Structure formats: C-alpha cells, structure tokens
Amino acid sequence: MATQHSRSAARLMMAPAVILLLGWMLVPLTMTLYFSFKKYLPLRGDSLANGLEWVGFENYVRFVSSSSFWPSIQTTLIIVGGVLFITVILGILLAILLDQPMWGQGVVRILVIAPFFVMPTVSALVWKNIFMDPVNGLLAHLWKFFGAEPVQWLSQASLPSIIMIVSWQWLPFATLILLTAIQSLDSEQLEAAEMDGAPVLKRFWFIVLPHLSRAITIVILIQTIFLLSIFAEIFVTTAGAFGTKTLTYLIFQRVLESQNVGLGSAGGVYAIILANIVAIFLMRIVGKNLDA
Amino acid sequence: MGTITLSKVTKSFGEVQVIPPLDLTIDDGEFVVFVGPSGCGKSTLLRLIAGLEDVTSGTVKIDGVDATTLPPAKRGLAMVFQSYALYPHMSVRKNIAFPLKMAGMEPAEAEKRIAGAAKVLNLTDYLDRKPGQLSGGQRQRVAIGRAIVREPSAFLFDEPLSNLDAALRVNMRLEISELHQTLKTTMVYVTHDQVEAMTMADKIVVLHAGVIEQVGSPLELYNNPRNKFVAGFIGSPKMNFIEGEIATKHNAATIGIRPEHISLSTKSGDWEGVVGVSEHLGSDTFFHVKTKAAGLLNVRASGEVSARHGHKVFLTPDTSKIHRFDKAGNAL
Ligand SMILES: Nc1ncnc2c1ncn2[C@@H]1O[C@H](COP(=O)(O)OP(=O)(O)OP(=O)(O)O)[C@@H](O)[C@H]1O
Numbered sequence: 084m085a086t087q088h089s090r091s092a093a094r095l096m097m098a099p100a101v102i103l104l105l106g107w108m109l110v111p112l113t114m115t116l117y118f119s120f121k122k123y124l125p126l127r128g129d130s131l132a133n134g135l136e137w138v139g140f141e142n143y144v145r146f147v148s149s150s151s152f153w154p155s156i157q158t159t160l161i162i163v164g165g166v167l168f169i170t171v172i173l174g175i176l177l178a179i180l181l182d183q184p185m186w187g188q189g190v191v192r193i194l195v196i197a198p199f200f201v202m203p204t205v206s207a208l209v210w211k212n213i214f215m216d217p218v219n220g221l222l223a224h225l226w227k228f229f230g231a232e233p234v235q236w237l238s239q240a241s242l243p244s245i246i247m248i249v250s251w252q253w254l255p256f257a258t259l260i261l262l263t264a265i266q267s268l269d270s271e272q273l274e275a276a277e278m279d280g281a282p283v284l285k286r287f288w289f290i291v292l293p294h295l296s297r298a299i300t301i302v303i304l305i306q307t308i309f310l311l312s313i314f315a316e317i318f319v320t321t322a323g324a325f326g327t328k329t330l331t332y333l334i335f336q337r338v339l340e341s342q343n344v345g346l347g348s349a350g351g352v353y354a355i356i357l358a359n360i361v362a363i364f365l366m367r368i369v370g371k372n373l374d375a
Numbered sequence: 376m377g378t379i380t381l382s383k384v385t386k387s388f389g390e391v392q393v394i395p396p397l398d399l400t401i402d403d404g405e406f407v408v409f410v411g412p413s414g415c416g417k418s419t420l421l422r423l424i425a426g427l428e429d430v431t432s433g434t435v436k437i438d439g440v441d442a443t444t445l446p447p448a449k450r451g452l453a454m455v456f457q458s459y460a461l462y463p464h465m466s467v468r469k470n471i472a473f474p475l476k477m478a479g480m481e482p483a484e485a486e487k488r489i490a491g492a493a494k495v496l497n498l499t500d501y502l503d504r505k506p507g508q509l510s511g512g513q514r515q516r517v518a519i520g521r522a523i524v525r526e527p528s529a530f531l532f533d534e535p536l537s538n539l540d541a542a543l544r545v546n547m548r549l550e551i552s553e554l555h556q557t558l559k560t561t562m563v564y565v566t567h568d569q570v571e572a573m574t575m576a577d578k579i580v581v582l583h584a585g586v587i588e589q590v591g592s593p594l595e596l597y598n599n600p601r602n603k604f605v606a607g608f609i610g611s612p613k614m615n616f617i618e619g620e621i622a623t624k625h626n627a628a629t630i631g632i633r634p635e636h637i638s639l640s641t642k643s644g645d646w647e648g649v650v651g652v653s654e655h656l657g658s659d660t661f662f663h664v665k666t667k668a669a670g671l672l673n674v675r676a677s678g679e680v681s682a683r684h685g686h687k688v689f690l691t692p693d694t695s696k697i698h699r700f701d702k703a704g705n706a707l
C-alpha cells in the first residue's frame with residue numbers, strides 16, 4: 084500500500100468493518116455509561132419508556148462502598164494471577180516435553196490441545212461432578228484410597244479449585260504458543276552453548292528462556308484479557324459463594340439477581356477501568372519484550 | 376596441545392552409514408581442512424570430533440586422552456558454526472563472555488580476555504551492540520571471538536565463510552590464517568570450496584561419501600592426486616580427463632591434464648581444435664577448446680591471447696605433467 088491512491092482505496096474498503104466494529108463497541112459502552120448514571124430498577128417499575136431518574140455518581144459510590152467490592156477485585160486478581168502463573172510454568176515444561184522426539188508425538192500433541200475445545204461451562208461441570216465431587220468424585224476416591232478424608236473441593240478450597248479448572252482450560256493455549264516458539268529456536272545456538280560449557284539447566288536459563296520471552300509475553304497478554312472476564316466456571320461451580328465472587332460475577336449479581344441495572348452498569352465501568360489498569364501494568368512489565 | 380586422533384570411527388544415522396570406518400590424525404598446531412562435495416559427511420565428522428554427535432563405533436582421542444564419551448564441554452574444543460549461532464538477546468560483550476561465565480572465571484580476568492579478543496578481531500567499537508545490529512563479517516568475528524577467549528586446545532570451523540560475499544570471504548580467509556599464525560593452535564576447518572582449502576591448509580583431507588580419499592599438503596594433492604576424484608576436485612579450473620586412444624597410448628584407462636599444463640598455439644601442436652567460450656580474467660585467459668582427438672578441453676593461457684570464438688588453435692600437453700589413471704580411477 085504505497086501510493087496515495089491505494090491507501091485511500093484501502094481505507095474505503097476497510098470502512099464498513101471499522102464502522103461495524105466501532106458500533107459494536109460504542110453502543111454497549113455508551114449504554115453502560117448512560118445507565119450507570121441512572122436509577123434503573125426494572126422490578127420497581129423503572130423503564131426506559133417512563134424516563135429514568137438521573138442520580139449522578141450515586142451508583143458508583145454504592146458499588147464501591149459495598150462490602151463485596153474489594154474482595155471481588157482481590158478474587159479477580161488472585162484467579163488471573165494464579166492461572167497465569169500455572170499455565171506459563173506448566174506450559175513451558177509441557178512445550179519442552181512435547182518438543183522432544185518421542186513415540187506417538189502427533190497423538191500426544193492433539194491430546195494436549197483437546198481441553199481448549201471443551202466449552203467452559205462443560206469443562207467446569209465435568210470437573211465439578213466427575214473430579215471434585217466430595218462423595219463420588221475421582222479425587223475423593225483417590226483420597227479415600229490413601230486413607231485420607233476427601234476434600235470438599237469447591238467449598239473448602241474454592242479458589243484453588245477454580246484456578247485449577249481454568250488453568251486446565253488455558254494450559255493448551257499456553258503450551259501451543261510456547262511450543263511453536265521453542266521449535267523456532269535455532270538448534271545451533273543450543274549446540275554452541277553446549278560447546279561453551281553450559282549444562283542443561285543453564286542452557287534453558289540463558290538461551291531457551293530469553294528466546295521464549297516474546298511468546299510468554301503474548302500468552303500473558305492474551306490470557307489476561309480473557310481471564311478477567313471468566314464467568315461460566317464460577318457460575319456452574321460455586322455460583323459466587325465461598326469467596327469466589329469476581330468483579331464480573333459481582334456485576335452479574337447486581338444486574339440479574341438484584342435487578343439493579345444502574346448499579347451493575349457502574350460496576351461495568353469499574354471493570355473497564357480495572358482491565359485498563361492491568362493492561363497498562365502488564366504492558367509496562369512485559370510489553371518491552373514485544374519490540375526489538 | 377591439540378592433537379586429535381580418530382581411529383576406526385564410524386557414524387550411522389539409523390540404517391544409513393554416513394561415515395564408514397575412518398582413521399585420521401591431526402597434529403598439534405596444524406591447520407587441517409576437510410574438503411569435499413556437499414553431503415559427503417564433513418560436518419558430521421567435525422561434529423563427531425566436537426562431541427555434538429556420538430560415534431557409532433571407534434574412538435576419538437584428544438591430546439592422547441580417550442574422549443569418545445566425553446560431553447562437548449569437557450573436550451576443550453571451541454566451534455564456530457556456519458550460522459554463527461550467536462545469542463541474539465546478548466550484547467557482543469556478553470556473547471564473548473558467555474563461555475568464560477560458564478567456566479566460572481573471575482570478571483576481572485574475563486574482562487581482560489574479552490578486551491584482548493576484541494582488539495585482535497577489531498570488535499572493540501561494537502562490544503555493546505546486539506548481534507542483530509552487526510554485519511555478516513562482524514558477526515563472524517564475534518563467533519570467532521567467542522571461540523578464542525576460551526583458549527581451547529583446538530578450533531573447529533564449519534564452513535564459517537559460506538554466508539559472506541566474495542570479497543569479504545577473501546578477507547576473512549586471510550584473517551583466520553593470520554589468527555592461526557599468532558595463536559598456533561590446532562584448527563580444523565570444513566569447507567566445500569577447494570580454493571579455501573588450498574590457500575589455508577597445512578593439510579587437506581579430501582572426503583567423498585564419508586571416505587577419506589587422500590590426506591596431504593595442498594601441493595601434494597595438486598601434484599600427486601591419488602585418484603581421479605581428488606584430481607578432479609583439487610585445482611581450479613578442473614583437470615581435463617581424456618579417455619580412449621590417447622589414454623591407451625599412455626598405458627592408462629584415463630589420463631588427466633590440468634588446464635595450466637596445456638600450451639596453446641595458433642600455428643602448430645598435437646591436437647587441433649576450435650575455440651568455444653573464452654573467459655578473460657586479465658592475468659589469465661581460459662579457453663574451452665573443442666578438439667577432435669581429445670574432446671572438450673579446458674586450457675589456461677597466461678595474459679592476453681588473441682584467439683577468439685571459432686578460431687582454429689593447436690594444443691600441446693606437457694607430457695611430464697600428465698596424470699594416469701586405471702579403470703577404477705586410481706592413479707598409476
Ligand atoms: N541427523 C541426521 N540424520 C540423518 N542423516 C543425516 C543427519 N545429519 C546428516 N545426515 C546425512 O549425512 C550425510 C552427511 O551430512 P553432512 O551434513 O555431514 O554433509 P556435509 O559434508 O557437511 O555437507 P554440506 O557441505 O552440504 O554441509 C548426508 O547425506 C546427510 O543426509
């Protein structure tokens with residue numbers, strides 16, 4: 084796209100897509116902002132047709148001063164952080180493992196990727212009923228087999244359980260990206276390091292890990308975007324009980340359980356702000372890996 | 376110290392034997408060049424010496440010590456790879472320092488050695504750059520720098536100049552030769568370019584399909600090639616091979632005569648022919664001459680010669696410089 088002409092042609096042709104995307108984003112955003120300044124309780128007879136009462140920042144103040152607000156932020160960050168930690172570390176290990184020549188490599192790779200194709204709701208249900216059920220779950224049987232008291236996973240260790248479920252879903256993604264990155268490492272570099280006297284662990288630390296830094300950055304950025312909004316996994320397992328209420332879940336409760344659209348919208352705006360803070364923060368720490 | 380001895384070394388990849396049993400001794404301080412066509416096992420042989428590949432059978436001795444099962448790091452050798460294999464995320468300084476750091480050398484001593492290597496290789500101004508910001512020749516020098524700081528007992532080079540342009544290649548060739556003069560360390564150098572081999576080597580090892588065809592000094596190989604393969608491989612342009620009646624007259628299945636050992640005249644000579652393509656290099660001229668008696672011959676004439684395309688010329692071989700080969704291609 085070098086010439087003036089081709090540039091404007093390109094702009095013209097891209098316009099429909101850009102306008103559609105902009106509308107897609109702007110309409111809900113404006114509505115959320117609009118509702119967040121209104122009192123809107125459908126069950127109490129508020130409706131768009133009758134006109135909504137302007138309440139200024141009251142919804143924002145109420146959302147923050149609710150006793151569930153800060154814990155929900157904390158929960159969100161713990162889940163995101165925990166899942167990132169587990170998927171990146173295990174992802175690197177699995178990627179290295181899958182990169183080794185072994186028998187049945189193709190099949191193993193497909194198996195590793197499989198969880199990514201399972202819908203969140205389904206995978207959460209599978210974990211809840213087949214693995215974590217305190218009476219009939221496989222884990223309960225395992226514990227009993229070793230003579231231990233079965234763990235009530237979703238009530239006693241609710242956050243770790245959810246982190247485990249979500250990690251299981253996202254591990255394939257991390258592994259896949261990291262595997263392709265590992266495969267792109269020039270084997271002569273590793274051999275040179277070997278000749279230079281670096282044993283396996285040092286080769287990993289000084290050669291492989293720096294090579295992976297860009298891929299790790301991408302994994303972290305993409306996963307964070309999706310993890311901030313996980314919902315189904317919480318909905319079908321604990322329904323927000325036992326300290327698993329994330330910001331997303333809190334908003335859902337405010338809008339649908341308490342039928343307070345205004346309050347929920349204010350929460351939505353906070354969620355946008357949180358996402359941006361996390362994004363800026365991440366960009367600062369890891370974003371510099373992307374240039375160069 | 377840097378003697379390397381291979382005895383009865385073989386290497387197979389699965390079913391395929393790439394190196395049949397092979398014996399070779401490399402003396403301390405020697406500049407040895409492995410040369411041969413693509414795929415003949417030069418890199419494999421070098422990697423066997425380096426320890427990057429395990430030998431299938433046989434022994435590798437370095438300085439008289441059996442190193443067959445030693446890991447690469449313990450062999451005290453340094454290698455320069457064809458792709459340079461620099462660490463892209465480290466600065467030039469860190470790249471060169473890496474082997475020293477792995478050896479746990481004190482920073483002050485390491486810094487001294489890096490500065491020394493950088494000076495020898497003209498890298499002082501580039502120490503803080505990343506490899507991506509260097510030219511091909513500079514990268515090559517960094518790779519060599521990384522090898523020399525360790526003060527290894529021998530250097531292994533795998534086609535280190537093949538990624539450089541022609542002019543730079545000639546320069547680097549000289550630099551490596553000079554480096555060998557100063558360090559006096561054993562160097563094993565792989566190339567498929569026989570000019571590199573002839574100009575740099577103390578000893579050339581000609582490989583063909585994993586087999587050593589001949590070992591010797593450049594002039595030995597040039598003057599007394601042991602067989603047709605070596606005769607054809609060493610020397611540029613290639614030796615002319617003539618079969619048939621002329622060969623029979625010399626009691627051989629094939630005779631070989633180098634382009635520089637045939638004299639060309641426009642008046643009289645042994646073989647009459649017609650000039651085809653002529654290549655004028657200024658100092659020399661190469662003629663492709665179609666002769667009735669001996670087929671297509673490549674002839675070298677010093678300086679400018681007035682023969683042109685389509686001219687009739689006469690060729691006379693220098694009979695003392697004729698190489699004779701039997702049916703199997705071995706020299707008689
Ligand atoms: N890892 C491997 N697995 C199977 N075969 C291999 C392997 N490495 C090399 N070979 C085979 O061994 C033979 C020698 O290879 P090698 O790389 O030593 O050739 P080379 O002389 O260095 O050639 P070039 O000049 O092209 O670099 C080739 O036929 C190649 O196909």
Ligand SMILES: [Mg+2]
Pocket residue numbers: 417418419534
């Ligand atoms: Mg090679």
